[in-house]
Amino acid sequence: MSETPTSLTATQLGAYFAFTEVSSLLRHAVEKQLRDAGDLSYVQFQLLARLGDAADGRLRMTDLADGVVYSRSGLTYQAQLLETRGLVVRSPSVEDERSIVVAITEAGREVLSTVFPGHIAALHELLFVALSDGDVDELGRILGQAAEHLRANPPRSAAPRRRKPTAAS
């Protein structure tokens, strides 16, 4: 087994800090744009976008959740919100009575197409305007490697997470 360093190089630390900073700032800015434009949270937008991209505009709950790195219970909650607003419809699957299939509605597609251009524009102004084509290329390549690595090494199941000081009764 390879040894694991107990320190990082200055370059690595710099890259990490830059990453977290961009992540934070970009996320906040994008969320604000989405809320202003279509009253969507980032999660909701991701869900709609994913549905809009899917074959028939329909996906199973689980596939949706996996696509956005999101908890099942959280997805249930957000799907309820979207359904209340009429942007998606949920219906039991015919093939598997356990599954729920979520489908984007016309209203959902409408909201999506209303919000999308602004989202793109925001990304352009917030991020890509500051990067050369070559940089974007490099960024995609490097982060692609990183993503692949992370996907291949899923965090192992957790040790019991202690929320309460275990009031040993």
Add this chain to the structure above:
Amino acid sequence: MSETPTSLTATQLGAYFAFTEVSSLLRHAVEKQLRDAGDLSYVQFQLLARLGDAADGRLRMTDLADGVVYSRSGLTYQAQLLETRGLVVRSPSVEDERSIVVAITEAGREVLSTVFPGHIAALHELLFVALSDGDVDELGRILGQAAEHLRANPPRSAAPRRRKPTAAS
């Protein structure tokens, strides 16, 4: 001025998706590690780390919040948690009675030094093991540019001088 495109290139989209994916996965993994190692949330770790880095191990609430892109009320909440656990101490500033100065305690430094090596190791295994030195270099350079740009174009945050929206009714 420069027109804002309504679409992005495939490369740009790829870079963006890779970024969000790495961001999500890395964040989850790091949070899990911090919780397992020292029962700290990511935010709490950031706060402690920042305090540990500060001159006397003490900072004003506001400076702490600005450093981690975090709301004031959220900081109050987390600082309370940390104080309850004895990892920090809050005391009114002598210079300005309004300010609260947060100081890391010995126990806080201990937790920090307990958690830090694991944090570094996790970053190494999760991220840097997948990247060459040159890639890390490039990543830092590119994201540094992006961060600078985002900092320079505050979506709204650095302009807190908001007149009351004054429901113009």
Add this chain to the structure above:
DNA sequence: CCTTATTGCTTCGACTTCGAAGCACATGAC
């Protein structure tokens, strides 16, 4: 068939987060 896992989703409770409103001190204008 029955029994036992497994899978898919929802419900429940606890925790976190944020913004708005509120309180207290500080600063500037007169």
Add this chain to the structure above:
DNA sequence: GTCATGTGCTTCGAAGTCGAAGCAATAAGG
């Protein structure tokens, strides 16, 4: 000094998030 305004932090209420437990349907074994 006194009033008006600004700044720093906390409180409060609403909403979002997660994990564990619960329910229903499918799959696997005998």
